[in-house]
Every structure is written in structure tokens, then in C-alpha cells.
Amino acid sequence: MTTDTLTRRMDFPGLVTAAGKPWHYLDSGATAQKPHAVLDATDRAMGADYATVHRGVYARSAEMTLAFEAARRTIAGFIGGQEDELVFTRGATEAINLVAATWGVENLRAGDRILLSVLEHHSNIVPWQLLRDRTGVAIDVCPLTPDGQIDLDAAERMLTPQHKLVAFAHVSNVLGSVLDARRAADLAHGVGAKFLLDGCQAVPRMTVDVAALDCDFYAFSAHKLYGPTGIGALWARKDILAAMPPYQGGGSMIDRVTFERTTYAPAPQRFEAGTPAIVEAIAFAAAVDYVSAIGLNVIEQHEHALVARLRDALRGMNDVTLFGPDHSAGIVSFAMDGVHPHDLGTILDEENVAIRAGHHCAQPLMDHLGVPATARASFGLYSDDSDIDALLRGIERTRRIFG
Structure with a gap:
């Protein structure tokens, strides 16, 4: 040692x-163990610093709002993104479900196809099956190489203009195999498909740069990154987020509400209905800072x-x-x-x-x-x-x- x-x-x-x-x-x-830095950040945010965000006019609420949005900025920067491209979710599972239920429902129809791989986590399979049952989209499955990596040569042969989405794990949660994500993105974009990466196993152990990867969606969780449970993030390209409808309705995600009609806040707030996971977001950022320092x-x-x-x-x-x-x-x-x-x-x-x-x-x-x-x-x-x-x-x- x-x-x-x-x-x-x-x-x-x-x-x-x-x-x-x-x-x-x-x-x-x-799930990863938690360092003192995360535990201490949780204790402060839940205790001496605690207040609601975005709606209080008193000083501590304003300070907590600044801390909450600073956390978003830290986490987005950790993967090479901008703060207005990062949506807080309950985890990577909800992040992928959000894409399926909003972008998927809005953009996919019967006759369109999605490409997954054999090694995907259920969280990157079941949401697309639910979408298939709702819209009639078809799902294809890319095979693996003999040593357990996603076979991108096979993917290249399989992809057609009917494919509208490719969704792969960046790192397999079972095999640890690392995807050549940039090549996968190029293949997806070559047929006009969007490219989603499940980054849960990647972000705790390798540098991630969404711009260099050229992905369209990136989903990950805090708890595998030495942070708290119950929070994760969806990064998506700004233009894609702007065109996506809301995922859930409620407070915080609105602009103006009347009984006749409602207008919505811009992304990312549009996808964060209700009081957010304030403490968890701050602890998430503390975990990112801890890992980044190492x-x-x-x-x-x-x-x-x-x-x-x-x-x-x-x-x-x-x-x-x-x-x-x-x-x-x-x-x-x-x-x-x-x-x-x-x-x-x-x-x-x-x-x-x-x-x-x-x-x-x-x-x-x-x-x-x-x-x-x-x-x-x-x-x-x-x-x-x-x-x-x-x-x-x-x-x-x-x-x-x-x-």
C-alpha cells in the first residue's frame, strides 16, 4: 500500500x-464509499447552511441558490459541459428515462430504429422498450467482440438511415470494457442518429469530455462517483434540450401558469419540477471536487x-x-x-x-x-x-x- x-x-x-x-x-x-469531504458538505448543507432555493428573498435562500447553481456549474464542467446543458435527475436511470419520455416521444415513430448493445444495463434497455411499446420504434442489438467489447465493426454494418438513436454504455458495469466512444459517435452521426452514452462507470475512473466524445446525451449518477444517492445528471446539447418538452409538471419548471395554458422555463429548469435535491447537489459537487483534486x-x-x-x-x-x-x-x-x-x-x-x-x-x-x-x-x-x-x-x- x-x-x-x-x-x-x-x-x-x-x-x-x-x-x-x-x-x-x-x-x-x-456504489462508492463516501469521503469526509462529501459527508462534511452534506452536514453543512443540511444544517447550518440549509434553506430552499430559487424562491426565497431572504439572504440564506439566496446564498443556497448560489451554492446549488455553482454545484451545477462544477458538475457540468467536470465532463466538459456548460451549466445550462446539465439537468439534475434522481440518477442515470431517470436521466435515460427522461430522454426516452421527452426526446424519444417527440422524435421517434414507427419505422424508426434504436441501436443498443448486448452488454447494456437494464436502465439502458427498459426505457427504450417502453418507448417501443408506445411508439412502434424497433430496437436492434449490436453484438460483442470475443473479449467482450461492443463490436463497432458490426455496428457500422447494422446502422441505416432508419436508426435515429444509438445508446451505448461508455464502460460496461459487468465487463469493464471501454467503448471507443468517439468512433461510435461518428458512426451514429454518419446515419443521422443521435448518440447517448451511459457514463455511470466511466466518470469515476476516467476523464470525460463530452465535446471530444461528440455525444448528444450523457447520463451519470453521483453515488458511483463518491457522492450521495438520489441524484444524478443528464448532459445534453443545448439545442436538443431547448427543443425537448417537459418531463414532469409542477413548481420551478414553469414560466407562467393559468388555467388556460402554461408556459415553461428554459432548460435545464424545465426538466426539474418541484423542490430539487439541494443538499445532494451540493454534496455531488463536493465529490467532483474531491476526485478532481486527486x-x-x-x-x-x-x-x-x-x-x-x-x-x-x-x-x-x-x-x-x-x-x-x-x-x-x-x-x-x-x-x-x-x-x-x-x-x-x-x-x-x-x-x-x-x-x-x-x-x-x-x-x-x-x-x-x-x-x-x-x-x-x-x-x-x-x-x-x-x-x-x-x-x-x-x-x-x-x-x-x-x-
């Missing part, structure tokens, strides 16, 4: 058990080294099957012969090791892999070799139990 990693681990109070022992948390792909390049290199070490160790075990590419981003999925991932996860828990076991909200991918579930170890900026050592000890104990 390096001094930097030890210092980072000390920032995260959740990385110890109730008995004060180290907790080897390898489930950051599901550096995404540092985090990416750190996680790549851990992935390489774990994959090398698992590759040497005859009873373990590895999934995904060797150069995956912070995620390693595997299966042990004769051991259900849930059993492995239970035994590892007894060793103070936390992994994910299941289908990871990617059942079509499990069908493709020919397994009901996988075990998934996912790293964070606080992960270190001791976590891998504990995982390997737990796997060896499991082998003895089931041997």
Missing part, C-alpha cells in the same frame, strides 16, 4: 467494520494496476473463468466452477470482503455469457493490494469448502 492510497483510505470512514477491522470493499461499481489520470492508472494484478492471479486458477477484456476499467467479473457467485459472496463476507454477485442488472449479457450470474470485484480510488489479497484468501477458502 502506498502512502497516497493509505491517506485516501483514511478519508473514507466506511472502510472499517463495526469491530474496527479493515473492510475490503470491492463493490464500488455498485486526478482522474491518477485514479485510472491506480485501478488499471489493480485490475491487472487480480486478473493475473485469477487467470492462474484452473477452476475460475474470467470475463471481459484484459484492459478493463476498474472491474473484474469471474465465475468459479461448481460455486454459485452468491455462495462465494457469502463466504467472502465472512472474511470482511464485499463483492457483487448476481446478474448486475444485465440479464441479456448473462444469457450471452452462458451463466446465470457472475462474481464482480470492482475497485475504487481507495482500493489497494490488501483488498486483492483478502479476496484471493477468500477464494481459496471457498475452494476448500466446496472441494
